Amino acid sequence: MLVAAVIELLVLWAVLGRAALPGSQTQSLLRLQKLLGDPSALGGWSANTSFCSLPPSPMLNVSCAYADQSGTQTVILLQIVGDKLPITVRLPDDFSIITLANTLVKFPDLRTLTLVSLGIWGLVPASLDHLRSLELLNLSSNFLSGSIPDRFASLGSLQSLALDNNILRGTFPTALNVLPNLDTLQLSHNQIAGTIPSQISLFASLKTLDMDHNxxxxxxxxxxxxxxxxxxxxxxxxxxxxxxPNLSRVASLRTLNLAGNQLGPSFPGLGQGLVSANLERNRFSDSIPDSLRGLSQLKLLNLSLNSIPGALPGWIFSLQSLETLVLDHNRLSGTLPSAVTLASGLRYVDISTNLLMGEVPAELRSGRITLHVEENCFSGQEIQLQQQQPQEYCLKAQRMIPRRWKGGVVAGIAGGVMAVGAAMALLLVILLRFSKRGKLKLKHAAATCANNSCADTASVGVPVELLHSTRYLAQSGTVGATGPNQCRVFSLLELEEATSRFSQGLLIGEGEYGKVFRGKLDDGTLVAIKCLVIDSRQEMKQLKAHLEFLSRIRHRHLVSLFGYCLEREKDGPQHRRLYLVSEFIDNGTLRSHLFKRKLKESLTWQNRLVAALGAGRGIHYLHTGVVPGIFNNDVRITNILLDHNFVGKVSDFGLARHPESESYHFHSFLLSHSFFSFFLSRKLATDKRDVYNFGLTLLEIVLGRPPTVDNPMAMKPKVQELVSSSSSVFRTEMVDSAISGTCSEDSLSTVLEIAAKCLSSDLTARPSMEDVLWNLQYAVQVQDQRFSGEYLEDSSGRE
Known part of the structure; x- marks a missing residue:
């Protein structure tokens, strides 16, 4: 019996021994836990943890395999996903990407490595090429910078590379075309510049290419x-x-997304197996081609916000598999067929904001589908609930034909390509300059970082083409992303020295909730210092994290936050005094420039549009360019500052006043335990509040005076009357006399129309900031064309 028990114990010991990890890998996992700041997914790890037996979860997965006949195991899969917090915080300044890489190469048999949303920063480590068995590498949603190392071309087993949502620069990783098994390349939301090389075809196994937002x-x-x-x-x-290029030869292509570029004017050939085609926000100006008839598997077709002219063919509604059809904001004209056949799966159709007339076919009005036809010239009682223009509007608009459509197409395209090429070359120079500065910032202290950041956001040398491009906004927001020590914590003594003890001679603004002083830091940086009273019941740790988050945001249309100082109020134990130290903008507020009539310096209509367009881009970036989006911003005309080039910049973002208090509160999701429910519902309310307030700003740049203070909605009927009125006398009375007679009808009407929509009492009827920006961009363009003569109006249409 004793012998049998001993044998059983020996067998058990042998089995347990065979399941053990080498000591070096156990120590490497524990070192990894420390390097990553002990994320919650790794909570409880110790030297006694049986790593190969850990139950897999979405946040953590460790898989092992036998390394050899000795019975030891080795890690082959390591997946760690960071905490899903409202703010993704970068790892501390003492973090070392080199140490992290040296730790990871201790797992030589690793096939899958996923380190997502962990705050990892630094250059992408080339030494990961030692992991020769690697099949999947996912380092997305971190703060990795630099370019993709060419040494990754030696990872012969690599099948998937995901580095999206970082701050990578450099150019397209052509060197990776030698990888025989690479089928997925995800590099979206970075700063990768340059052209797509012709060697793209050498990626013989590539099935998924994602380069969005670069x-x-x-x-x-x-x-x-x-x-x-x-x-x-x-x-x-x-x-x-x-x-x-003609993509019909790519027979395997199922999803094509080229939205938000400057592609055109002709449609590409598309393969018959295509399921989703998104070509919105480009420059396609050909009629809808008959070749689309053959796309029997197409479920989504989005051609919105182009310049597509001509009739809307009835067959497009009956494409065999079609579910979603989006054609809004084009130049489609004429009437629809009296009867159309709808695809069995069609559920959504948007043909709004075109030049269509006549009646809407009964099949579209049947209620079976969600239909948007507003901003056309349709007639009939059935569509009265959706706003329509008078028929004369569409007839006149059809006569407003761009010169390039009347002739000189080849010359126009050639000129356009040259202009875009020149602008992009200049942009590349700017980016290279930023890249060099970014490297310096990693070596300097916080004050130097703040100073350089201020320089990076100056509006010097930015091409007009980019100032007028809504696609520039998201990318420009991350240019000049800063290194460590970005958010500086100032002492009150430092701020007193910077402002000569808050001298009244340095007071540059004063409102109901605080004062703003001009100051000069000890390194010579000019700053604006705003003093606020906040509720001390807020969680200070979360408040500081939020301020650090705001200080990382760099966008040419947002006033940069350099740091802060927190002091307790002597007379109010429930309040603290918060000093925000921001970039100093030297040209005052947008409102101040609307009232310089005595000096004949009031802003021109063109300058007002460009200032509003810049501010709108800043707000749009807050909504869509950071994760999570920042809403409920204090959007008002006095918080739109102008630099020396009259470029608009939004200040005081990320800060909202409590409606029943004289103190400021930071974003409610910082104080909420139900962040995800808030995240899901916020776009129905919070971004629309910013849109509403921005509408008030648009209204003021037209009127030259503030809207009704007590009830801004009372101005909406006047705005709508301005939009629809053909009386020049009425418009003269309402529009600011400083711009009356200098702004084109089309430009002014466009701004008034979008302002009226922004002021809608129905939240769901208010446009997104993306829609607002496109309307403002159009207003700028037609204002330019009034004087440049790019557009010709048929003489028969003149009044």
Whole structure:
């Protein structure tokens, strides 16, 4: 019996021994836990943890395999996902990306490595090329910078590389085309610049290419049509221009997303297997081609915000698999067929903001689908609830034909490509300058960082084409992203020295809730110092995290926050005094420039539009360019500052006053335990509040005076009357006399129309900031064209 028990124990010991990790890998996992700041997913790890037996979860997964006949195991899969907090915080300044890489290479048999949303920062470590068995590498949603190392080309087993949502620069990673098994390349939401190389076709196994939201420019190479196994090509929100190559030869292509570029004017050939095609926000100006009839598997077609002219063919509603059709904001004209056949799966159609007339076919009005037809010239009682223009509006608009449509197409395209090329070349120079500054920032202290950041956000040398481009906003927000020590915690003594003990001679603004002083830091940096009273019951740790988050935001249309100082109030134990130290903008507020009539210095209509467009881009970036989006901003005309080039910048973002208090509260989701429910519902309310307030700003730049203070909604009927009125006398009475007679009818009407929509009492009827920006961009363009003569109006249409 004793012998049998001993044998059983020996067998058990042998089995347990075979399941053990080498000591070096156990120590490496524990070191990894420390390097990553002990994220909650790794809570409870110790030397006694049986790592290979940990139950997998979405946040953590460790898998092992036997290394050899010795019975020891080795880690082959390591997945760690950071805490899903409202704010993604970068790891501390003493974090070392080199130490992290040296720790990871201790797992030589690793096949899958996923480190997501952990705050990792630094250059992408080239030494990861030692992991020769690696099949999947996912380092997305961190703060990695630099370029993708060419040494990754030695990872012969690599199948998937995901580095999206970082701050990568450099150019397209052409060197990786030698990887025989690479089928997924996800690099979206970075700062990768340059052109897409012709060697793209050498990625023989690539099925998914995701380069959304980068700084790519130039034309798509013809060789992209030779990516014979590609299933998804997504390169939206870049600066691509020119004709799209014929993609009908890519028979495997299922998803195509080229939205938010400058592509056109002709439609690309599309393969019959395509399921989703998103070409919105480009420059396509050909009529809808008959070749789309053959796309029997197409479920989504989005061609909105282009310049597509001509009739809307009835067959487009009956494409066999179609579910969603989006054609709004084009130049579609004429009437729809009296009867149309709808695809069985069609559920959503948007043909709003075109030049369509006549009646809407009964099949579209049946209620079976969600239909948007507003801002056309349709007639009939059935569509009275959706705002329509008079028929004369569409007839006149059709006569307003761009010169390039009447002739000189080749010359126009060539000129456009040259102009875009020049602008992109200049942009690249700017980016290279930022890149050099970014490296310096990693070596300097906080004050120097703040000073450099101020320089980076100055509006010097930015091409007009980019100032007028809504696609520039998201990318420009991350240019000049800063290194460590970005958020400086000032002492009250430092601020007193910077402002000569808050001298009244340095007071530059005073409102109901605080004062603003001009100051000079000890390194010579000019700053604006705002003093606020906050509720001391707020969680200070979360408040400080929020301020650090705000200080990392860099966008040319947002006033940069350099740091803060917190002091207790002597007379109010429930309150604290918060000093915010921000970039100093030297040209005052937008409102102050509307009232300089005595000096004949009031802003021109063009300058007002550009200032509003800049501020709108800043607000849009807060909504969509950071995660999570920042809403409920204190959007008002006195918080829109102008730099020396009259470029608009939004100040005091991320800060909201409590409606029943004289103190300030920071975003409610910082204080809420139900963040995710808040996140899901916020777009129904909070962003629309910013849109409403921005509408008031648009109204004021037209009127030259503040709207009714007690009840801004009371101005809406006047705005709508301004939009629809053909009486020049009425408009003269309402529009600011400083701009009356200098702004084009089309430009003024566009601004008034979008302002009226912003002021809608129905939250769901208010436009998004994206829509507002496109309308403002159009207003700028038609104002320019009034004087440049780019548009010709048919003489028969003149009044």
């Amino acid at each position: 700084l790519l420019f130039g034309a798509l190479p013809d060789s992209i049509s030779n990516m014979r196994v590609a299933e998804t090509i997504s390169i939206s929100d870049n600066f691509l221009a020119g004709v799209v």
